Amino acid sequence: MSLDQDLPLLSVKNLSHFYGQHLGCKNVNFDLYPGEVLAIVGESGSGKTTLLNCLSTQIIPTDGAVFYRNRKGQSDNLYEMSEAQQRILLRTDWGFVRQHPRDGLRMNVSAGANVGERLMALGDRHYGKIRDTALDWLEKVEIQADRIDDAPRTFSGGMQQRLQIARNLVTNPRLVFMDEPTGGLDVSVQARLLDLIRRLVSELGLSIIIVTHDLAVARLLSDRIMVMKDGKVIEQGLTDQVLDDPHQAYTQLLVSSILHVGS
Amino acid sequence: MQQKILSVQNLTKSFVMHLQNGLQLPVMDGAGFEVFTGECVVLGGPSGAGKSTLLKMIYGNYAADAGEIIIAHGDQHTDLVTASPREILRLRQSTIGYVSQFLSAIPRVSALDLVAQVARQWGHSEEVAQEKAAKMLSQLNIPEHLWGLPPATFSGGEQQRVNIARGFMGEHKLLLLDEPTASLDAANRQVVLSLIEERKANGTAMLGIFHDADTRDKVADRVIDVTKFAVQRAA
Numbered sequence: 001m002s003l004d005q006d007l008p009l010l011s012v013k014n015l016s017h018f019y020g021q022h023l024g025c026k027n028v029n030f031d032l033y034p035g036e037v038l039a040i041v042g043e044s045g046s047g048k049t050t051l052l053n054c055l056s057t058q059i060i061p062t063d064g065a066v067f068y069r070n071r072k073g074q075s076d077n078l079y080e081m082s083e084a085q086q087r088i089l090l091r092t093d094w095g096f097v098r099q100h101p102r103d104g105l106r107m108n109v110s111a112g113a114n115v116g117e118r119l120m121a122l123g124d125r126h127y128g129k130i131r132d133t134a135l136d137w138l139e140k141v142e143i144q145a146d147r148i149d150d151a152p153r154t155f156s157g158g159m160q161q162r163l164q165i166a167r168n169l170v171t172n173p174r175l176v177f178m179d180e181p182t183g184g185l186d187v188s189v190q191a192r193l194l195d196l197i198r199r200l201v202s203e204l205g206l207s208i209i210i211v212t213h214d215l216a217v218a219r220l221l222s223d224r225i226m227v228m229k230d231g232k233v234i235e236q237g238l239t240d241q242v243l244d245d246p247h248q249a250y251t252q253l254l255v256s257s258i259l260h261v262g263s
Numbered sequence: 264m265q266q267k268i269l270s271v272q273n274l275t276k277s278f279v280m281h282l283q284n285g286l287q288l289p290v291m292d293g294a295g296f297e298v299f300t301g302e303c304v305v306l307g308g309p310s311g312a313g314k315s316t317l318l319k320m321i322y323g324n325y326a327a328d329a330g331e332i333i334i335a336h337g338d339q340h341t342d343l344v345t346a347s348p349r350e351i352l353r354l355r356q357s358t359i360g361y362v363s364q365f366l367s368a369i370p371r372v373s374a375l376d377l378v379a380q381v382a383r384q385w386g387h388s389e390e391v392a393q394e395k396a397a398k399m400l401s402q403l404n405i406p407e408h409l410w411g412l413p414p415a416t417f418s419g420g421e422q423q424r425v426n427i428a429r430g431f432m433g434e435h436k437l438l439l440l441d442e443p444t445a446s447l448d449a450a451n452r453q454v455v456l457s458l459i460e461e462r463k464a465n466g467t468a469m470l471g472i473f474h475d476a477d478t479r480d481k482v483a484d485r486v487i488d489v490t491k492f493a494v495q496r497a498a
Contacts, residue, residue, distance in 0.1 A: 249281030
């Protein structure tokens with residue numbers, strides 16, 4: 001274990017966000033380490049998406065700080081960066097996989113261009129190289145090479161989601177945010193996507209913060225879990241411990257509400 | 264010389280069932296014992312005595328209320344009761360293994376690869392890992408024509424044996440055995456018994472639950488009666 005991995009990638013301090021008088025999330029504190037997968041669970045309105053949007057600088061929170069350790073090992077407060085610096089992070093070091101592919105993809109340009117766009121944003125200009133990298137990534141997410149020139153609007157929901165993952169991972173990000181990435185997909189399509197994410201996480205050593213209301217997704221993907229209710233983190237810890245031995249009334253309710261179909 | 268791998272002290276656990284008006288279920292009070300390298304210690308007592316709860320606390324799957332679970336690894340000692348999630352995950356990689364028939368199946372990964380994965384995690388080359396996995400699967404009588412298929416398509420008994428193969432493929436210093444022989448036929452039970460003997464001989468410390476008295480007598484160097492740790496309930 002190198003020293004590098006013993007320092008958090010992301011360090012969240014007393015993060016709170018209010019929409020006017022209305023509470024989004026309150027006093028959130030945690031560290032995320034390289035290679036860790038953290039799931040944020042809770043029902044709609046619990047503040048998990050607000051938190052994700054704050055962490056990824058899409059919302060500037062009312063209070064608190066988030067320190068991100070860059071590739072040079074320096075730790076910077078995200079909210080003291082310029083907007084340009086934040087945008088560079090989102091385009092290079094980070095990925096953001098959204099629930100609806102239409103929010104994360106350009107539906108009317110080709111699959112290859114969707115993947116290549118992030119490389120071009122990094123200054124890559126060699127068409128042949130970009131296309132080769134895009135092909136390589138399509139293969140990794142199990143999209144047939146002969147679909148490279150087709151627009152994602154002609155893809156199934158599962159394929160669109162896999163394309164979104166390729167688009168995000170092509171720049172070798174260190175941290176990927178995911179907002180209900182399997183929401184709205186059929187169960188069998190969901191299983192395939194989860195399997196793919198799992199494999200990529202372990203091969204690439206990615207750090208992931210995933211928001212989901214689906215505890216089975218959290219169990220399958222995450223090392224650690226945070227349970228949110230009414231904008232606050234009410235329970236957190238090792239994923240299997242929180243799900244198998246939940247302490248808070250609300251967590252017990254969530255866990256007991258899962259339908260057990262097979263295992 | 265035998266080394267102490269696990270030391271449990273004053274371990275206390277109760278469950279609070281918030282959905283049942285905060286019903287308190289105290290299950291364990293002041294559990295204490297030690298496990299050394301090269302021995303197989305069996306948890307005894309009737310069902311409901313807390314054997315499984317105890318095993319799960321030692322794996323970090325259940326949280327203890329109080330007490331200590333000290334794990335020796337390298338020249339360090341870590342208390343699982345207060346360890347961070349990261350430390351627990353690291354210990355599960357390096358020191359504490361869990362052998363169970365029931366693990367969540369990972370879809371779309373072949374049986375051979377599932378078992379080889381574990382050997383790779385222990386630093387074996389791809390080639391050696393595949394060899395070891397093949398040997399383990401044939402030892403556990405998984406027909407070779409199934410090796411390339413994901414276990415999700417296997418019979419219940421075959422899936423259970425793949426999980427056991429994974430559990431024994433690791434090289435953890437402390438193995439927790441959660442009824443690894445239950446519902447196995449005589450031949451496969453014998454295989455698991457010999458895997459346990461092998462591990463014992465190379466210094467692994469084991470702590471397990473075995474419901475079958477015959478198996479228990481064969482593997483146990485000591486039996487710890489869990490009923491003495493149970494909370495005395497007022498009549």
